[in-house]
Amino acid sequence: MFRAYHLKWCFTMIGILAIGTLLMRPGFFSTHNWIQYFVHLLSISTSILSCWFIQGYFKKRTFAGYTTYATSIISIICGIVASFAVGSTLTFFIPERYFFPENHLGYGYVDLVRRLIGSFFLSMACYISYNNLDTNDKLQQTKLENEQFKQAHLRAQLISLQQQISPHFLFNSLSTLKTIATDADTKNFVVQLAHVYRYLLNFNDRQVSRLSEELAFIRSYLYILHQRFESALDIHINVPEQYLNYQIPPLSLQLLVENAIKHNALSPDRPLTISIKVDYQLQLVVSNNFRPKKVPVESTGLGLQNINDRFRLLFNKEIRVEKNNEAFTVILPLVANERDHN
Incomplete structure (x- = not known):
């Protein structure tokens, strides 16, 4: 889970915000109330973790009927609600004297607006950070898969070349056999076999085929199978x-x-x-x-x-x-x- 949810970067973000906000406090170096430091760190940690896990939840699941844009908006709103709820809960259960004076928010209108604005910016920061990390992971995974596919395709080409014994000679021989065959059934069989062989020769030159080409090939292939079965x-x-x-x-x-x-x-x-x-x-x-x-x-x-x-x-x-x-x-x-x- 630590790696799946990018928790290393989450804790890095917690550390930067916690230390940064402390350094910007007036009188930081003269304050020695360690309980206030602990409550400050607890408040930032729980708020960021709640927003972070919400972003992880929405990123790792697919919600039918919702566009990516709608899912992103919902995840940000949920982060705001979670951060707001965490801040309100800590304020309710922890005595005011354990907060830094400028950090303690009550339940008045101004305090609620300040907490809501703070929750919004915190949720946005978590959304942007998590989204960038997730996008980067997907790009790296796509590059890795593309490289694996290229390697697999090269191996398939090598094996195919190793298994082909003078393919053009065999193809030309089929054309000659069609010319010298006397009955129509034999000629038709050779023609269908030549179609199959030509398609197989061209297989390594492409990664995708039109359905019309696949069906034309499969009809020739099925003609040969019908002669057998x-x-x-x-x-x-x-x-x-x-x-x-x-x-x-x-x-x-x-x-x-x-x-x-x-x-x-x-x-x-x-x-x-x-x-x-x-x-x-x-x-x-x-x-x-x-x-x-x-x-x-x-x-x-x-x-x-x-x-x-x-x-x-x-x-x-x-x-x-x-x-x-x-x-x-x-x-x-x-x-x-x-x-x-x-």
């Missing part, structure tokens, strides 16, 4: 045209389809059904009927984690996974354009 695999894609320019990380759909086939049983009598659609909340929903294999395949969860990490780092959004006895569903947020991500 035939009627045991049933795919439904329902994405209206107005959503095709939205963006997702490349190969997200391929990973989800591959994951569904890997962990579920397929047969012509009981086919695996995979649905890809956009819901009313502008989310891409990929679901499949849940038909676990008799001998379960060990799952590391790295595929879903990879997708979630890329959404979080690129768009500051998270995917959602829903699972029951009937279906397994992954919900991907759609992003309007590249300016929306970090």
Whole structure:
């Protein structure tokens, strides 16, 4: 909690205000009533701590239906109320002789106004200080995550390069095979395989893809899968045209389809059904009927984690996974354009 609420800076602020206000007191060096010093420090400490923790509470929580501006105003008002209440409580319980004469405020109109003004400035000081510290932390975290993403992307590129054996030679060979193939089915298969391979070759050159590109790739990928599984695999894609320019990380759909086939049983009598659609909340929903294999395949969860990490780092959004006895569903947020991500 000490680090999470920036308490080091809170205590620094308490020390600066306590010492600063004492040094500005007339007759500071001639006063030797240590109880007054203690009450002075107690008053400043409790007021600042109450305002500080209120700012921490509002910063670390999300309040549905409230804008950031509204939340900030509410946090400042709560800080004023807390500081005012602390000051009034100390005045009520601690005898007047234990306060420095200029610090003791009664309950008259002028005293209440002075206490309210002091509470306002104290709450504002805590808000500004905490907000600056929190913003700086978020900037540092964003820089760290971006650097981690760059390193992960470079590692993925290196692994991809290590695994590719003369990729252009293979791609050219596919083009040649399409030319010499005699029947239409073989030619179509080679064309779809070439589409898949071209997309995979370009994968390392980009961090985001338009949904239209992902769907074109996944249709070629599914064509190849259909030749293998035939009627045991049933795919439904329902994405209206107005959503095709939205963006997702490349190969997200391929990973989800591959994951569904890997962990579920397929047969012509009981086919695996995979649905890809956009819901009313502008989310891409990929679901499949849940038909676990008799001998379960060990799952590391790295595929879903990879997708979630890329959404979080690129768009500051998270995917959602829903699972029951009937279906397994992954919900991907759609992003309007590249300016929306970090």
